[in-house]
Amino acid sequence: MKHTLTLITTLLLLAPLAATGAESKMLSQFKSVRVPSSAAPIRTAAENLREFLKARGADLPIVTDANQKENPAAGTILLGTTADTPTLARWAKEGRLSVTASGSAGDACEVALLDGVIAVNGANPRAVLYGVFELEDVIAEHGGAPADLARRAKPSMGVRLLHPRMQGGFHGYRKSDFEFLARCGGNVAHLTHDWMREKTLFSYIPSTEFPKAEDAKALERNRARLRQYLDWCQLYGLDAAMWLCEMPCQGGPWTPEPVRKAFLDHFPAECLSDTGTYQGKLPCLAHPRVEQEYRRMMRQFLADFPGISMFLVFTLDSNGELCDPATCPRHKGASKLSQYNRLLALMAEEGRRVRPDFQVFSVGWSWMFRGQPDYFAQQAALPAGAGLTMPPDGEAWSFDRKMTDLLVKSRTLTREKRQAFLGYDIFLWGDDTVFGEIKDSKLPPGLGITKLYDFPLGIAAKLRRWQALGADGFFDQWGTQAEYVPCNAVALRELAFHPENAEPAKLDAWAQSLAARRFGSAAAPQVLAAWKEIEVAQQIQSDHTYYWHHLRPAWSAPVLRSPLTVEALQTATLGGGEPPKPHGTRDYAPHRDDIARAKALAPALRDAAKHFGKALARLQAALPQVRDDAPSTLDHWYQPEPGGPARLTPRQVLDEQIIAVRLQEQCQLRMSRFFEAWALVKTLPPAGTPEHQAALKTLEQLRAEDEAARQPGPTTQE
Structure with a gap:
């Protein structure tokens, strides 16, 4: 029952036409891949599917010269469009398929199990290839094709x-x-x-x-x-x-x-x-x-x-x-x-x-x-x-x-x-x-x-x-x-x-599914929690693109390089501030001078760093849940060619993600310290005043924080 409910949920999530919780049609039940069309993308799709199934123990022949007037036998995987495959055209006319070959249909495709036949139907030959990719993802995840398989896909942009x-x-x-x-x-x-x-x-x-x-x-x-x-x-x-x-x-x-x-x-x-x-x-x-x-x-x-x-x-x-x-x-x-x-x-x-x-x-x-x-x-x-x-x-x-x-x-x-x-x-x-x-x-x-x-x-x-x-x-x-x-x-x-x-109402459930497919169900909750923190951090970054180069780590000039001392900051200059970027009543670059920009960026980037730090902790918590040799149900997305780079394992990918998020956290923290210190120095009150002493004390705290961050030990911001 648990397996059935999970399958239903997944199919609903991924835009099916129907989902009744039936058992999967196993790979051993597939008999052939039938391809009436000679179009290159459809032939590529057939060869790709054959290699995919062969890697899973099902060595199916590709049939290209079958009698088009005969109905395909149960166990056939039929690839084509309604323009080149009469069976698909008939099923579309009967309302059992919804995609018809048309220049106005974009790259719409559908995959459905009808009369024991898996139909991969596209609006054009390229769409058939996309349909095969959808089918491979289903089989990789479930070990076969659900008996109620019916998925339709159409890209939102041409x-x-x-x-x-x-x-x-x-x-x-x-x-x-x-x-x-x-x-x-x-x-x-x-x-x-x-x-x-x-x-x-x-x-x-x-x-x-x-x-x-x-x-x-x-x-x-x-x-x-x-x-x-x-x-x-x-x-x-x-x-x-x-x-x-x-x-x-x-x-x-x-x-x-x-x-x-x-x-x-x-x-x-x-x-x-x-x-x-x-x-x-x-x-x-x-x-x-x-x-x-x-x-x-x-x-x-x-x-x-x-x-x-x-x-x-x-x-x-x-x-x-x-x-x-x-x-x-x-x-x-x-x-x-x-x-x-x-x-x-x-x-x-x-x-x-x-x-x-x-x-x-x-x-x-x-x-x-x-x-x-x-x-x-x-x-x-x-x-x-x-x-x-x-x-x-x-x-x-x-x-x-x-x-x-x-x-x-x-x-x-x-x-x-x-x-x-x-x-x-x-x-x-x-x-x-x-x-x-x-x-x-x-x-x-x-x-x-x-x-x-x-x-x-x-x-x-x-x-x-x-x-x-x-x-x-x-x-x-x-x-x-x-x-x-x-x-x-x-x-x-x-x-x-x-x-x-x-859309927000479905996004979390879909993302949880993706995390499970890439890293396994045990790690998925922590990975999803990390992605949510990254999303919060990125929204902050998106709202504060006040500079073109100074916020790009490799192009940031003094922001990541300047010592946080009065002498260094007095000579450091900023440039390339973004012009106004209004949307309705909001302006995404509201400040017209560098001091105002720096004062606004310092707390915002520190806040972004805090969320990157939380994401980092979540990814580190997920790491023990992913074995070194753990496979992924998405491994079929890349098969290395001879001499080509090897595919990373889920564990290796997670290790890389940890590096990426730690880099983001530390870059945002350092940028925050720089902008706060730079604004302090550029607006230092007169020497000898309490305000001057307070500013120097804050600058010393920032410098000490900067030095502490460079010492060995944990770097994640609490």
Whole structure:
């Protein structure tokens, strides 16, 4: 009875059509996987399911040439759509299935046990693959298929843009990265990133006008690798996108000087202009030779790589720039925003000559463009193929979930102009978490470093935000990390495809289920309690994004490095304060000077640290409940390829989570101490007054706390 009730609860939780508590259909009862369709994603789904079942002792044949007029026998797993599989079409007509093949149905899918047959039915071939992933999750959790199995899923947003891997070079992706991207619920693979070298049209298209723009061998290597990635995308039904940094330029101080000098030989001097920044010179788009070559390369790119459906275009950083309006003889005072939008319009126009549904997105990063008075007027003038993606702040944050008037206005405008809008976000891991050792920081030693930071309840908050805004989809800035099988990754697909579980009334029950599947039922209550504390801490962080860099540990400048002494703090300066970010009557950046910001941040970050400390204690309490060799019912999400990274065990994942949360706790505490001390020193009363002595006493207490935190011993804040 207990097993039956648990099964009913789980099925209700995960959006079933029916749940009556019947026993599971065991793996030995399955006889074959039947696949009438030849579509690549459906064939991929069949092979994936076969390997999944084989690992569990059920070696089923894949039948592709069965008589379509015959009903499939009991024990068959039938994969397809109503457009290619008559049995599924008949069951849909009879009302036994609800998903029909349609371009308007998105990636809806359903899995149901009908007449002894497991039907995996999708609105399109990619949706069938998602349906197989759902089926595998059910079987992994229950050891078979419940006799009343009936699950329906439909993603709440049409575009789900993910990177195949969080870090690494363009040539380092594996096929398993693309499978994992699809398992996360992604439907567009973002194949490049701004940290990569290969991030301009010249990296993939031979330039007839400027043949020196790219080394010939590098060009062919890039083209071959891109073709390989597009082949893998096709297997999983994924569209593909490119993050381009245009226009290419000499680059900033991170670029070796010989490389910067060699760049000047790639283009005739008459075609170059100055950026007016430390990134040097660049080819000027207003020069006729440059413009015509960009038009030609756009057409050639989409002809050579038709699987690319969108570009996200980034500039003013990462070796992408525009001409200095004050000095460019051709732009004659045209702002960099105007130059940027001219490039976007060119790309949209030429791209749609080759692929009518091609999209180019303006990346609303930083305030350099969004702060311009004609920002919205220029966006409104762009063609329908030029969409917009932006975060609510100057940069995306892992913890952010706020709504702002700017987001609302942006979405309203793009909807009116029939332009696409993508939420710019971080769902898995971002550079506001700690990565690498922070040189000369005053953090306690020995905290460790991790690339895994899970906050599933935050995923729900983020998705609710973009759904409420009516976004066409989302763009995840960083990327996936398959070998960790992050809880965030599972949450992303499950909450995007079952948005009802992201609602507060159902969220805790769903999260408890996820914790049990990842870490076991014994550890789940403590893990869930930790996630709740992380959620409280992240909400505090989201409400206090007053600075762009100073709150990002690896970019925080004096905040994590400055000694808490009068002498050091007197010379420490803050910069990059965020502009007003109103939403209705609330402003998420209400302070206009650094002292006011610092005074508000100090108690807020200390409060966030307190909740991270409580989360840490909960995770540490869960650790003894997870054996070193304990498996997870989510292990099938990642199967290592030869030479690929090994999958982490649940115990290893929990160890990484403890590192991540301890880092968050200690970073927030140190930031809090700095901001309080900095504000004290910047507002010191006259020497010799009681107020002056009181301020110095408080500063000494903060310094002592800072030193005590660096001593060996427990670091968790009580």
